[in-house]
Amino acid sequence: MIHENISIIVAIAQDFAIGKNNDLLFHLPNDLKHFKEITSGHTIIMGRNTLLSLPKWPLPKRRHIVITDKPDDHFEGCETVFSIEEAIERVKDEKEAFIIGGGMIYRQFYPLAGKLYLTVVHQDFDADVYFPEINFTDWTEFGREDFHDEKNGFDYSYINLRRK
Template sequence: MSIIVAIAENFAIGKNNDLLFHLPNDLKRFKEITSGHTIIMGRNTLLSLPKWPLPNRRHIVITDKPDDVFPGCETVFSIDEAIEKVKDEKEAFIIGGGMIYKQFFPVAGKLYLTLVHQPFEADTFFPEVNYAEWNEVKREDLYDEKNDFNYSYLDLKRN
């Protein structure tokens, strides 16, 4: 299980069911990394996407509403059920939201982080990462002129 997420330095990931910042290069990176794989998300994350299902990806949506039907997506009702559906896959990606990240964080073996080097006001947060528990496999430091902030792509593997 891998997690892919864009976080602020205060672990903020969202506000009012929306992203905190718009980084076109990060969206391209998300597409490159997740294409051809299964993505697992909560219902609010799916509903926040401008268009779904996203091309060339299997979608698994975790919900607690038995009547939820999302065309082009598979619906499950627990973390365990989602894990069971991807048990034979080389890599599946958790893409949000906050509660889903929190529940999958202990079992994730890889983190694909986009880390924005400033805090943001938010109502949804990623679990705090103890970087000592992770090996940095790859890092790219960048600057976004439009937003006027520095950010980094970090690929981490659990020790």
Template sequence: MIHKNISIIVAIAENFAIGKNNDLLFHLPNDLKRFKEITSGHSLIMGRNTLLSLPKWPLPNRRHIVITDKEDDVFPGCEVVFSIEEAIEKVTNEKEAFIIGGGMVYRQFYPVAGKLYLTLVHKPFDADVYFPEIDYLEWKETSREDFFDEKNDFNYSYLNLERKDI
């Protein structure tokens, strides 16, 4: 079942790479600003490693829901759940909630998410975590902005996509 209020926000390389050694593959300050603007005031759903990789948490003005399989996990300022179903239940009445990683969480939510907010870097990267391959035929592009990052010497795009079958 597709959940219209579940959105995925992710920065991916053209080969669907998203991370290596529990860190991001590239540093795009404007993308971090975009992330803050889009997610501010909303719930964030993430795995425990994603939470622990944040420089400081909880992020201001956002509810944090952490999916873990460790019964004794406690993260001050965050809510802990043990399944994606439990996470979805916590945000049922919200207009929009954001899945922010990591790889396993993205794979579990990809089939049920109604929207994708992609930062697509037009270059492949070596990684140990990948986003599920996107079938663009299942999605409708609602907006796109293209950029060139001189510091990193690559092009990237912001793509907002909505699932066609909802």
């Protein structure tokens, strides 16, 4: 069942790579600002490793839901849940909640999400975690901006998609 209020936000390489060694593949300051603009004032849902990879948490102006399988987990300033279903139940009355990773959480939410907010870096990277391959015929584009990052020397795009 598609949940129209569940959105995924992710930065991916052109081959769907998203991370290596529990870290991001690239550093794009403008993308971090973009992430903050889109997610501020909303709930963000993540796995425990994604939370632990953040330099500081909780992130300001966002409600945090952390999915874990460890019954003793407690993260200051965050709500802890033990299943995808429990996370969905917690945000059922919200206009929009954002899935922010990691790989296993993305795979589980991908078939359920109504929107994707992609940052696509137009090159490949050495990675050990990948986003599920996107069948773009299942999605309608509702926003796109293209950029060139001078510092890193690569092109990237913000692409917003709504499930058909």
